[in-house]
Amino acid sequence: MAEPEQGSQQHVVIAGAGPAGLTAAVELVRRDRPVVVLEATDAVGGISQTVERDGWRFDIGGHRFFTKVKRVDDWWHEILADDEFLQRPRMSRISYQGKLFDYPLKPMNALRGLGIIEAVRCIASYLWVRVHPPKDQSTFEGWTAARFGWRLYRIFFKTYTEKLWGIPATEIQADWAAQRIKNLSLGNAVWNALFPKKGQTEITTLIDRFNYPKYGPGMMWERARDIVVDGGGDVLMESPLVAINHKGGRAVSVVARVGGKNVKYACSDVISSMPMNELLQIMQPPVPEKVLAAARGLRYRDFLTVALVVPQSAGFPDNWIYIHTPGVKVGRIQNFGSWSPYLVKDGRTCLGLEYFVNEGDELWSLPDEELVTLATKELAQLGIADVDQVERGYVVRVPKAYPVYDEDYRANVDVLRTWLADNAPNVHPVGRNGMHKYNNQDHSMFTAMLTVENIVDGANHDVWQVNVEDDYHEGAVESTEEAYPTERGTGRDAPILPRRKTAVAADEDVA
Ligand SMILES: Cc1cc2nc3c(=O)[nH]c(=O)nc-3n(C[C@H](O)[C@H](O)[C@H](O)COP(=O)(O)OP(=O)(O)OC[C@H]3O[C@@H](n4cnc5c(N)ncnc54)[C@H](O)[C@@H]3O)c2cc1C
Known part of the structure; x- marks a missing residue:
């Protein structure tokens, strides 16, 4: 049976309601272009969402709003009022054997x-x-x-x-x-x-300030969604893209699974923030075997967070602490009360114990209660809170949190880009996993803004240059994820990893 068809050849279909997808959608409704956003999950914000459980709000990782891209900074302040942003002191330290x-x-x-x-x-x-x-x-x-x-x-x-x-x-x-x-x-x-040099002062990078929405980054993306809907756009939740039909060198329609049924959307363009490997695998007719192999070759590091509710007195002033003490699996601990008092409740705070995992590995597969027990035990082992101080715990698993740069990733991405350019140039990859690039929110958003100008104004921006050259519309950008605890500054945020070792357990068969 043919799928019901929606949309028109004027519609831009957007895959994903994360920062890149919603930025593109806001920019398009501002320009009166019909738009439909299809989001696979039931939450907006993607990796930058704020999770809410029983009234506790917490981030996936803790998201600072920091950018040198002026357009992005202006955009943030257009979406949220000044009093909806908190100026937070930034502090993070390294914990080793009970010392900071x-x-x-x-x-x-x-x-x-x-x-x-x-x-x-x-x-x-x-x-x-x-x-x-x-x-x-x-x-x-x-x-x-x-x-x-x-x-x-x-x-x-x-x-x-x-x-x-x-x-x-x-x-x-x-x-x-x-x-x-x-x-x-x-x-x-x-x-x-x-022998200090004359005039040399200690680098005061330990504490500075950053912007943070009162109720977490999700607040930004919930508001962006409302702007899209008020402007006449559609944002459909739990509606993953399952196919992109292409014909005569262009994408002509998209199929999404909506309410248990396949629905077809005609489109002029597709802006995709879904993982690049998955995008190429849903092309209809399918891409050649060589392209499929390149798509399957892209790898990820996954992430899970266990949020534990504890008395405020068990918290710490840092936004997060890096855990270097051997013998525990936790990598980093966020104190969400230090990010914003509006995320937590009176007299208590929420600590987010972060575990870097591979989807399907032992930790990833542990039942939630066992993860809460493990996190509680590790918190006590680190001397941060006693076991009986932990009131409750929540687990959030985040697949594909980090695009992995291995020896083949650049070549694989090039194969996918070339195929798209030759066969469906109106499919535009944007964002982080959308471009398999270690982009933060600002760069993910900037790629979306430039893509909208390419579509609507016929501009000729090379979005692949964003986050490559410092002088591409911005100054030098500081890393916000701080994957590595030494100096902050510009530079690549992720190392090149050897290919055979990065094989994710669940991906072992994909070589
Ligand atoms: C631990 C951690 C800490 C971070 N800290 C910061 C920080 O401090 N500051 C900062 O600016 N950035 C930070 N980042 C980066 C930031 O989270 C990302 O840059 C940003 O969320 C990327 O936006 P995006 O829209 O490209 O992708 P995503 O946020 O990944 O959104 C993509 C969306 O697409 C959806 N999707 C996937 N497949 C489909 C499909 N088939 N159909 C429809 N929808 C689909 C997903 O469900 C998701 O909602 C951090 C990231 C991590 C992992």
Whole structure:
């Protein structure tokens, strides 16, 4: 039976109601273009949503609103009123064996905090590597140990990096560390502490301020959805795209699963923020085998958060703390009460224990109650709250939180881009997983804004240049995800990982 058909050849169909999809939709309704947004889940905001459970609100990761792209900053302030934004002090530290250390890491602060015996061992270990440098410095491990010594490397670099990426640090390429850590080394730090240059002040990056919507980032995306609907657009929830029909070198319609039925939407263009690998796999007629293989070759790192309700007194002033203590699986802990008092309830706060996982692995597959038990136990093990202080817990699993950059990802993305350009140039990938790019909200949104100008105004923006060249309509951009606890600054946010090791358990058959 033929699918019921909706829409028109004027409609722009948008896959995904995350930041990229909703930004595109708002921009299109502002220009009176008919638009339909199809969202697979029951929530707007994608990875930038704010989850609400029993009146507790929490983020997937904690989302700072920080950008050097002026257009994006203006847009945020058009959507939310000034008094709906809080100016939050930013603070995060590293937890190791019950002690808290400055973040970004400052070697002298680290040595002082570790105590005299461990500090002497770390210095001796550093002197050792000066004489016996690691043979292979092409890896993250060798490169970092050469600059900090093995002991400091193990305490402040190895554990968290391995938890985050899920592979040994010996298998991560050094260039990423070189870009992030730059000239920092224990030797330089000690020298600068002993002989400060005239006028040198301590880098005060530990605390600064950022914008945060009162009720979390989801507030921004709920409001954006309302603007789209008020402007005559459709935003359909629980309506995943299942096919894109293309003919004569263009996409002509989209099929979505709406209310248990397949519904066809005619379209002029498709703006897609759904994962790029899935987009290419729903093309009808199907893409050639070589393109399919490239699509299946894209990989991800997944994420889950266990939000635990505890007394406010068990919280901490930091927005989040990096966990470097060995023996626990948790990678980072958010204190949502430190993000906004409007997320939590009187006298209590909500701590988000974050686990970096692969979809389908052991942790991912644990029942929610067992994850809450594990998180509660780890919180107590870290000395943050006693087991009986934990009132309740909620689990949120986030597939495809991080697009993985492996040795083949660039070539795979190129194959997909080329196929789209040749066979369906009116399908426009945008955003983070949409472009398989480590984009934050601002860059995800910016790709959507430029794409709308390409469609409506016939502009010729190369959206693939966003978040590549600092001078592409912006200044140098600071990383907001802080995947790696050293210096902040520009640079690639993700390392290149070896392909065979990044195979996600559930993806093992896809080679
Ligand atoms: C731990 C963590 C912390 C972060 N911190 C920050 C931060 O502090 N500041 C910041 O600016 N950014 C941060 N980010 C990045 C930010 O979350 C993303 O850049 C942003 O959400 C990407 O927007 P998007 O619309 O491209 O994709 P997404 O947010 O992934 O949205 C895509 C949407 O498409 C939907 N979808 C998928 N498949 C289909 C389909 N077949 N049909 C229809 N819909 C589909 C999804 O359900 C989703 O709603 C963080 C990310 C993580 C993982």
